[in-house]
Amino acid sequence: MQGALRSTLWLGFFAAILAAWMVMFAMSTDMDLDLLGRPGEMGAAMAAMDPRMPMDMPMARFGPLFAMWAIMMAAMMLPTLVPTLRAYEDLMTSANGTRAGWLGVLAGYSLVWVGFAATIAAVQLGLLFGGVIDMLGIAKSHWMAGGLLLVVGLFQFTRAKEICHGVCHSPAMYYLGHWRTGLTGGLRMGLGLGAFCVGCCWGFMVLGFVGGVMNLAWMGLATLFMVLEKLPQIGHVVTKPMGFVLIIAGVAVMGWPVLTGG
Structure with missing residues (x-):
């Protein structure tokens, strides 16, 4: 019985991930964008629209942006x-964890990121208008794009990144220091873990403004890197090299107009 419940929950979890990627792909297709976020004729026309024009443009309204x-x-x-979630399962027997607690961790973590989605949607509207x-x-500016790359790259070397990444990289230690049982306990731990995760990964979301927030290739690469950052075996060795890569990219992007005379 417990094995069947575990399998069902994990299948539902991965099905939700697959569904989210399928929806993002459908949205990108509807906006006439390729996998790199590059617009076709219709997408280019959309990008050039003035958000203050008196017409219904979903990307200029909070509701559709928040949903996206x-x-x-x-x-x-x-x-x-x-x-x-695997680390929580490892503690279920020895620390009286439950499947309800597992769901609580998932729910709390998701709530934090939904809150972040609302925040960054508001930021996007501010930048758009x-x-x-x-x-x-x-x-629209090489300086803006390069500056974002530099800021996120430099953040990889900060104490804040080190602390937040430490929790994401070793969730078992967080559980041991904040263990609560049941659904409510799992929810509280999920909220805490989600907050540290936002602190660790916010920069990779902000970098969507460099290549476009609907650039599926960037989303895929960013997701892969963030997964690698959280793997116990290698997570601690990839953070700073990525910082160097982002800093170099930022300098290159800001220097490009100078080199080309643009």
Whole structure:
């Protein structure tokens, strides 16, 4: 019975991830974007639209943007939760954990990222109406794009990143220090773990404004890296190298207009 319940819950978990990616792909197709977020004729026309024009443009309204970001959070962040949920399972027998607690961890973690989705949707609207990004969420300035790459790259070397990554990388230690039983206990731990995860990974969401928030290739690469960051065996050795890569990319992007005379 317990084995069947475990299998059902894990299958539902992975089905939710697959569904989120399928929805993102469908949204990208509807917006006439390829896997790199590059627009076709219709997508280019959408990107050039003025958000202040008196017409219904979903990407200029909070509701559709929030829904898009919430689905994106499910697609990108649920895969990174696998080691955390596995760590909870390892403690279920010795620490009186339950499947309800497992679901609580998942729910708490998801609630935090839904809150982040609301925040970044509001940020995107502010940037859009401020003329900083276009309708597809792509930075209009090389300086803006390069600056974001630099900021996120430098963040990889900060104490805040080290602390937040330490919790994400070793969730068992967090459980041991904050263990609560039952659904409510799991929910509380999930909220805490989600907060540390946002602190660890926010930068990779913000970088969507560099290549476009609907760039599925970027989303896939970012998801892969964040999963690697949380793996116990290698997570601690990939954080700083990625920081160097992002810093170099930021300098290159900001220097490109100078080199080309653009």
